[in-house]
Amino acid sequence: xxxxxxxxIPLLMAASTPILLAGLGELVVEKSGVLNLGVEGMMITGxxxxxxxxxxTGSPALGFLGGAAGGAxxxxxxxxxxxxxxxxxxxxxxxxxxxxxGLSALLGQSFTGLKPPHTPDLHLPVxxxxxxxxxxxxxxxxxxxxxxxxxxxxxxxxxxxxPGLILRAVGENHAAAHALGYRVTRIRLLAIVFGGAMAGLxxxxxxxxxxxxxxxxxxxxxGWIALALVVFAAWRPxxxxxxxxxxxxxxxxxxNMQAAGVNVPVELLSMSPYLVTIxxxxxxxxxxxxxxxxxxxxxxxxxxx
Amino acid sequence: MAAATGALAADPVKVGFVYVGPVNDxxxxxxxxxxxxxxxxxxxxxxELIEQESVPExxxxxxxxxxxxxxxxxxxFATSFGYMDQVESVAxxxxxxxxxxxxxxxxGPNFANYSARFYEGRAVMGTIxxxxxxxxxxxxxxxxxxxxxxxxxNSSFIHAQKVNPDVEIRVVWLNTWYDPxxxxxxxxxxxxxxxDVILAHTDSTAPLATMEKSGGYGFGxxxxxxxYAPEPRLSSIIDDWxxxxxxxxxxxxxxxxxxxxxxxxxxxxxxGIGDFSDAMPDEVKAKAQEVMDGIVDGSxxxxxxxxxxxxxxxxxxxxxxxxxxxxxxxxxxVEGVTGDIPN
Numbered sequence: 001x002x003x004x005x006x007x008x009i010p011l012l013m014a015a016s017t018p019i020l021l022a023g024l025g026e027l028v029v030e031k032s033g034v035l036n037l038g039v040e041g042m043m044i045t046g047x048x049x050x051x052x053x054x055x056x057t058g059s060p061a062l063g064f065l066g067g068a069a070g071g072a073x074x075x076x077x078x079x080x081x082x083x084x085x086x087x088x089x090x091x092x093x094x095x096x097x098x099x100x101x102g103l104s105a106l107l108g109q110s111f112t113g114l115k116p117p118h119t120p121d122l123h124l125p126v127x128x129x130x131x132x133x134x135x136x137x138x139x140x141x142x143x144x145x146x147x148x149x150x151x152x153x154x155x156x157x158x159x160x161x162x163p164g165l166i167l168r169a170v171g172e173n174h175a176a177a178h179a180l181g182y183r184v185t186r187i188r189l190l191a192i193v194f195g196g197a198m199a200g201l202x203x204x205x206x207x208x209x210x211x212x213x214x215x216x217x218x219x220x221x222x223g224w225i226a227l228a229l230v231v232f233a234a235w236r237p238x239x240x241x242x243x244x245x246x247x248x249x250x251x252x253x254x255x256n257m258q259a260a261g262v263n264v265p266v267e268l269l270s271m272s273p274y275l276v277t278i279x280x281x282x283x284x285x286x287x288x289x290x291x292x293x294x295x296x297x298x299x300x301x302x303x304x305x
Numbered sequence: 306m307a308a309a310t311g312a313l314a315a316d317p318v319k320v321g322f323v324y325v326g327p328v329n330d331x332x333x334x335x336x337x338x339x340x341x342x343x344x345x346x347x348x349x350x351x352x353e354l355i356e357q358e359s360v361p362e363x364x365x366x367x368x369x370x371x372x373x374x375x376x377x378x379x380x381x382f383a384t385s386f387g388y389m390d391q392v393e394s395v396a397x398x399x400x401x402x403x404x405x406x407x408x409x410x411x412x413g414p415n416f417a418n419y420s421a422r423f424y425e426g427r428a429v430m431g432t433i434x435x436x437x438x439x440x441x442x443x444x445x446x447x448x449x450x451x452x453x454x455x456x457x458x459n460s461s462f463i464h465a466q467k468v469n470p471d472v473e474i475r476v477v478w479l480n481t482w483y484d485p486x487x488x489x490x491x492x493x494x495x496x497x498x499x500x501d502v503i504l505a506h507t508d509s510t511a512p513l514a515t516m517e518k519s520g521g522y523g524f525g526x527x528x529x530x531x532x533y534a535p536e537p538r539l540s541s542i543i544d545d546w547x548x549x550x551x552x553x554x555x556x557x558x559x560x561x562x563x564x565x566x567x568x569x570x571x572x573x574x575x576x577g578i579g580d581f582s583d584a585m586p587d588e589v590k591a592k593a594q595e596v597m598d599g600i601v602d603g604s605x606x607x608x609x610x611x612x613x614x615x616x617x618x619x620x621x622x623x624x625x626x627x628x629x630x631x632x633x634x635x636x637x638x639v640e641g642v643t644g645d646i647p648n
Contacts, residue, residue, distance in 0.1 A: 007497045015490055105327065112329045113510070113532050118518070211489045213514045216327035217359065220484040251487070255494040258477040259444065261643050266478050 008252060009136040013144050014210060016248030018043070018202035018219075020147045022226035023233075023240050024154050025198025030230055031158060032191035033171035033296035037093030038078055039199050040223025041100020046071035046200025047207040048104040051116055051214045054204075060119040064143065064204050071200020072193045074100055079192040083185045086300050097223065105216045112215065116208050119143070143205050148241075150198070155237040167191060171294035174301040184301050199223065225273075232277045234284060234292035247273045317353040318380070318557055320344065320550075321373035323366060324358040325385035325508075326483040332508040332527040333482070333544070334358065337384040337407075340546035347551050351558065362387025367395055374399040380557050382550065383407065385482070386451050392416060403562050405553060407546075408453050410633050412564055419549060422570030423453065424460035424632070425600045426542035427504070428607035429578055430524050432596045433539055434502040435465030435472050436589045437522055444495035444503040445476045446488060446512060450646045452635040454506050459639045460607050461504050466641060468592060475500055476644055485511035496521050502539075513538055522584070529579040540593070541579030548574060568629065572601045608632065613640035 022039050029036050049070025054063025078096050081087045119141045122128070127138040157164040167187055170177040174184045206222070207214050225247055233239035254269035284292070322341050326334035338356065345354055355378055357369050366388045373381050374395060380403040383392045389409040396404040396416040406412075408420040434443045443465055447454050462474045475498060477491045488507050492515040495503055502522045505512040510530055516523045516537035525531070525541025549567065556562040569575035578597055581590045599605030610621030615638040621627060638646065 011490070011493060011497070015486075018486075105329075109329065112331060115514070115517075115532075206486055211485045211511045211514055212518065213485070213510060215331065215485045215509050215511065216329060217483070218485045218509075220481075220486060222486070252490060252494065255477055255487075255491045256497065258644070259475050259491070259494040259498040259500065261473075261475055261498075263645055266480065266647050270480065 006132060006136055008249070008256060010140065011252045011256070012245060012249045013137075013140060015252050016244045017144050017147050018205045018210065018222055019226045019229060019247060020241065020244035021143075021150065021202035021205065022199040022223060023229040023244055024147070024150055024237065025195035025202075026226055027230050027233070027235060027237065027240060028154060028158075028167070028198075029191050029195035030297055031171045031235060031294055032167050032188045033174055033294050033299065033301075034082065034188050034192055035089045035093065035298040036075070036078055036096070036192060036195060037090060037227065038074070038096025038100065038223075039195075039226050040219055040221065041097035041103075042071040042074045042196045042199035043100075043203035043206075043223045043226075044104040044217070044219045045074045045100045045107075046203030047218060048108045048111065048203075048214060050200065050204025051111055051114075051207040052107065054116045054208055055111065055114055058117050060117050060208055063116065063208050064201060067200040067204025067208075068197040069200065071203065072197040074103075075192050075196020075199070076189075078196070079189045082300070083188055083192070086302060089298050089300070101217065108214050108216060112213075114214065116212050116214075119209050119212075141209055143201070143209065151237055151241055158237070168294070171296055174296045174299070178301070178303060184303075188301075199226070202226070228274070228277050232280055234280075235294065236292070243277075246276065317351050318348075318554060319353045319355060319376075319378045320554055321355045321370070321378040321381035322357070323360050323369055323373075323381065323383045323385075323388060324356070325362060325387070326359060328356070328358045330483060330508050331510045331530065334384065334508065336527050336544045337382070337546055340550050341382075343547040344550045344554060347547075348554065352554060360388075363391070367391040370395040370404075371398070374402045378402060380405065380554065380562070386449070386453060403557060408451075410452070410566075412566055414564055417553075417564045417566065419553075419565075419567040420453070421544060421575040422568060423542060423544075423576060424456040424607055425570040426576045426578060427457045427460035428464045428600065429593050429597050430504055430540060430542060431461035431464030432468055433524075433581075433585065433589055433593050434461065434504060434522075435467065435469035436592060437539065437585065438465075438469065438472060438502045440499045440501045441469065441471045442473050442475060442498070442500045444492075444498075444500035445474055446491055446495075446503065446505040446507050447476050447478045448482050448507050449480060450478065450648065452633060455635050455638070455646060456632060457504070457506055458642060459635070462642050463612070463639060464596065464607065474642055476642070478647055479507060481507070483508045485509045488512050489515045492516060492521075492523075493519060525579050529577075531579065534580070535582035535584045538579075539582050539585055543577035543579055545574055545577050568633075570600065571597065572603075614638070615640055615642055 046067035050063045050067025053066025229243045232243045257264045324334040328338035382405045384407045386408045392406045404416045406418045409418045465472045488511040492512040505526045513533040523537045529541045606626045608627035610625040611623045612621040
């Protein structure tokens with residue numbers, strides 16, 4: 001048996017990055033009071049648009065931009081439907097997922113079997129050469145670090161900035177925020193587009209780094225895990241990181257234990273992140289902390305009311 | 306004659322295909338779909354295809370097949386093991402529709418099953434894996450604990466061990482046929498554990514894409530996957546369903562269709578072996594060819610004794626050959642494979 005943290009941590013960080021990115025985006029969206037269940041659809045769309053951009057330009061960086069753009073455009077459709085035309089958010093979100101899966105399959109038809117340009121791992125001076133810590137933490141590709149930077153940025157934005165406070169106010173009570181003169185619909189649209197871009201980035205990470213190739217339906221439920229993570233984290237960024245690494249960690253751990261020849265009950269480990277989520281929800285509601293959900297979450301807003 | 310052709314053209318045979326993955330997965334489902342396309346080409350207007358892709362194993366499959374039967378399908382090919390119980394149930398409801406189920410073991414009056422002896426291909430791949438590994442550790446990405454997969458693991462291991470007595474096999478169960486990210490993660494995990502040749506029993510090309518990035522050798526599975534040759538892809542097991550589909554649809558047209566349990570191998574062309582890549586030294590190519598030739602001319606069966614079960618109890622005596630019944634329901638590892646089969 002040869003399982004060490006040096007082996008596991010890098011795999012864990014790579015496996016968790018897509019759901020962390022998508023989860024962060026959805027967290028901001030839900031903080032603004034919008035429930036977008038279309039994360040899976042936006043992720044898979046980002047996976048193919050990112051892949052297309054990277055293959056046709058030869059640049060992984062442009063690929064990630066393309067992924068973010070693809071996710072953002074799809075999110076904008078959701079935004080126009082739910083904020084402009086006041087459609088039901090749950091139904092629209094689910095439709096967005098189905099639409100994204102189909103659209104990506106269509107777009108990707110001539111891209112199966114192609115190889116994307118290689119995304120290099122960063123080599124940071126000094127840090128990457130540290131013994132033990134270096135290979136564990138400091139030899140990843142740029143997106144892994146970008147996801148962590150994004151996490152800190154989202155945390156600081158929501159917690160310590162005035163626009164962040166406004167966004168939270170809109171999510172907690174849109175009528176009050178409207179009365180104070182804030183443009184609820186515009187703020188929500190911006191949050192939705194941000195959420196789409198982050199989901200698209202997560203998808204592009206799958207098709208450009210983690211797999212790396214395009215195959216239809218390749219997100220295989222990662223978007224739903226990202227959605228669950230937001231609830232698991234009680235709409236707070238730092239627990240989101242813990243949750244993402246827990247989900248990614250357990251997946252990687254069970255695969256590694258099998259590969260190392262350790263007898264593990266595979267089914268039990270596979271379902272454990274979901275069990276933990278349910279447990280966290282039960283504990284939270286028992287403690288009365290379920291109020292972590294934004295007050296106006298999922299409710300349509302129109303200035304006339 | 307013209308009248309007969311006219312009658313046929315007016316009333317084509319409707320053929321349904323149910324796929325578990327997308328038809329461009331690069332592997333299993335794609336090859337069934339391509340065989341269906343060949344069928345269409347062969348018969349032209351005499352057949353009408355109804356295809357449904359990415360159908361989950363379970364109630365959805367039953368709905369899809371019921372729908373096909375209701376819309377007038379004459380014969381339905383259900384192309385994944387997990388559809389077995391649904392095929393059984395739908396076949397009972399529509400006695401006039403013919404059902405064909407891939408890789409299963411149940412059958413009925415209007416319910417045939419067909420499969421390929423993939424374990425013959427695994428014997429060739431296992432031989433290559435045993436000779437190519439430098440760490441003496443080979444890996445196997447297993448999907449579900451069904452007989453077909455267990456046969457594949459056993460056959461790979463037996464033949465790797467024949468050419469390399471020190472070889473170990475590490476099996477990772479994924480509980481999915483198709484999840485590229487998980488397949489890639491598992492491949493990565495095996496490589497981290499020092500495994501350097503990996504056989505995949507899942508449907509996507511993700512394992513080969515991962516090995517191209519991180520090293521190690523692999524094989525095309527279900528499809529040739531030649532885009533990954535010469536490295537990491539060494540050879541491949543190719544499914545060729547087209548001749549079987551043509552034969553069965555022809556039988557429906559002629560009114561001679563009968564239920565059957567078909568199980569063909571390399572000899573009949575249902576299992577194809579992809580070109581040996583130039584990454585393989587000549588002696589490895591020669592040995593692999595020898596195993597393959599032996600299987601084709603019938604002088605060698607991949608499950609020939611002496612073989613013991615995992616717990617050491619004797620299974621086949623010296624020279625004894627496994628019977629198809631045992632193989633079809635295989636639920637045990639042979640001696641030397643470590644780990645447990647999940648239930």
